Amino acid sequence: FEPISVGITIGAVSLLTGYLSYKDIYCRFSECCREEQPLNASALKLDLEEKLFGQHVATEVILKALTGFKNNKNPKKPLTLSLHGWAGTGKNFVSQIVAENLHPKGLKSNFVHLFVSTLHFPHEQKIKLYQDQLQKWIRGNVSACASSVFIFDEMDKLHPGIIDAIKPFLDYYEQVDGVSYRKAIFIFLSNAGGDLITKTALDFWRAGKKREDIQLKDLEPVLSVGVFNNKHSGLWHSGLIDRNLIDYFIPFLPLEYRHVKMCVQAEMRARGSAIDEDIVTRVAEEMTFFPKDEKIYSDKGCKTVQSRLDFH
Numbered sequence: 001f002e003p004i005s006v007g008i009t010i011g012a013v014s015l016l017t018g019y020l021s022y023k024d025i026y027c028r029f030s031e032c033c034r035e036e037q038p039l040n041a042s043a044l045k046l047d048l049e050e051k052l053f054g055q056h057v058a059t060e061v062i063l064k065a066l067t068g069f070k071n072n073k074n075p076k077k078p079l080t081l082s083l084h085g086w087a088g089t090g091k092n093f094v095s096q097i098v099a100e101n102l103h104p105k106g107l108k109s110n111f112v113h114l115f116v117s118t119l120h121f122p123h124e125q126k127i128k129l130y131q132d133q134l135q136k137w138i139r140g141n142v143s144a145c146a147s148s149v150f151i152f153d154e155m156d157k158l159h160p161g162i163i164d165a166i167k168p169f170l171d172y173y174e175q176v177d178g179v180s181y182r183k184a185i186f187i188f189l190s191n192a193g194g195d196l197i198t199k200t201a202l203d204f205w206r207a208g209k210k211r212e213d214i215q216l217k218d219l220e221p222v223l224s225v226g227v228f229n230n231k232h233s234g235l236w237h238s239g240l241i242d243r244n245l246i247d248y249f250i251p252f253l254p255l256e257y258r259h260v261k262m263c264v265q266a267e268m269r270a271r272g273s274a275i276d277e278d279i280v281t282r283v284a285e286e287m288t289f290f291p292k293d294e295k296i297y298s299d300k301g302c303k304t305v306q307s308r309l310d311f312h
C-alpha cells in the first residue's frame with residue numbers, strides 16, 4: 001500500500017459521496033432537473049389507464065412515444081407530439097399526466113412550460129416581439145434543463161409566425177447556438193381534425209362496431225385531410241408537417257355518456273366525497289349530447305363536469 005494514493009482515493013471517494021448526498025438532500029428540498037432519470041413506464045401506463053377515460057388510441061400512442069424517446073440515450077431531435085380532438089376530451093389533462101411523469105411537480109415544475117395562444121400571444125401586431133421572447137425563453141430553459149417540456153395549447157389559433165419561431169428547435173440539428181434541444185419535449189394541442197375524428201367514431205358506432213376496435217390507422221387518413229391538408233390550419237402554414245417535424249399525431253375520440261359518468265365519479269373521488277350514483281346520473285344527464293338523433297357524444301366532453309358538480 002502506498003499511503004499517499006490510498007489517502008487520495010479515500011479523499012476522492014468521500015468527496016464524491018459527500019457531493020452525491022448533498023445533491024440528494026438539495027434535490028429533496030429544491031427542484032432539480034434530472035435529465036438522465038429514466039421514465040417509469042409502468043407508472044405512466046397505470047396513470048393513463050386509471051385516469052384517462054375512453055381514449056385507448058391516445059393512451060397507446062403516448063406510451064409508445066414517451067418510452068421510446070426516454071429509452072433512447074441519443075435522440076436525433078426533440079420529441080414532438082400533436083394532440084387532436086374535440087373540446088373536453090382530455091388533451092390538456094393528458095399533458096398534465098405526461099408532465100407529472102417527467103417532472104414530479106407537473107405543470108408547477110420549473111421545467112414544464114404551458115403556452116396558451118390567446119393568452120400569451122394575443123396581438124398580431126406584436127408577433128415579432130413574441131417570436132423574440134419565445135425563442136429566448138426556450139433557449140434559456142433548455143440550457144437550464146435539457147429535458148424541459150413545452151406545451152402549446154390552442155395550436156390552431158397560434159399565428160404561423162410563432163410556429164416559425166419554434167421550428168428551428170424542433171429540427172434535427174445537433175445544436176442551435178451551442179444548445180442541444182434533442183432531449184426536450186414539445187406537445188401541441190388543437191381541435192383541428194376533431195370533427196373528422198368524431199365522424200369516424202360515429203361511422204364505427206353506426207356500423208355496430210365497438211369503439212375499442214378503432215385503431216390509429218383508421219384515424220390517420222382522417223387527420224391527414226383535417227390537419228395536414230387543411231390550408232387554414234396554422235400547422236399547415238408553418239411547414240411543420242411537410243418537414244416531418246411532428247413525430248406523432250394523437251387523436252382524441254369524442255366522449256360518450258358512460259365516460260362523462262366516469263369523469264363525475266373521478267371528480268367526486270378527488271373531492272373526497274362518497275360516490276352518489278344519483279348525483280352522477282343527474283350531472284351526466286345535464287350535459288348535451290350529439291348528433292341530434294342519436295345523442296351519443298357529449299359536446300363539451302367532460303369539460304363542465306366539475307362546475308356542474310358544485311350545484312349538487
Ligand SMILES: Nc1ncnc2c1ncn2[C@@H]1O[C@H](COP(=O)(O)OP(=O)(O)OP(=O)(O)O)[C@@H](O)[C@H]1O
Nearest residue numbers: 051052053086087088089090091092093263302303
Ligand atoms: N378522457 C378523459 N378522461 C378523464 N377525464 C377527462 C377526460 N377528458 C376530459 N376530462 C376532464 O375534463 C377536464 C377538461 O378536459 P381537458 O381540459 O383536458 O380538455 P381538452 O381536450 O384539452 O379541451 P379543449 O380542446 O377545449 O382545450 C379535465 O381536467 C379532466 O378533469
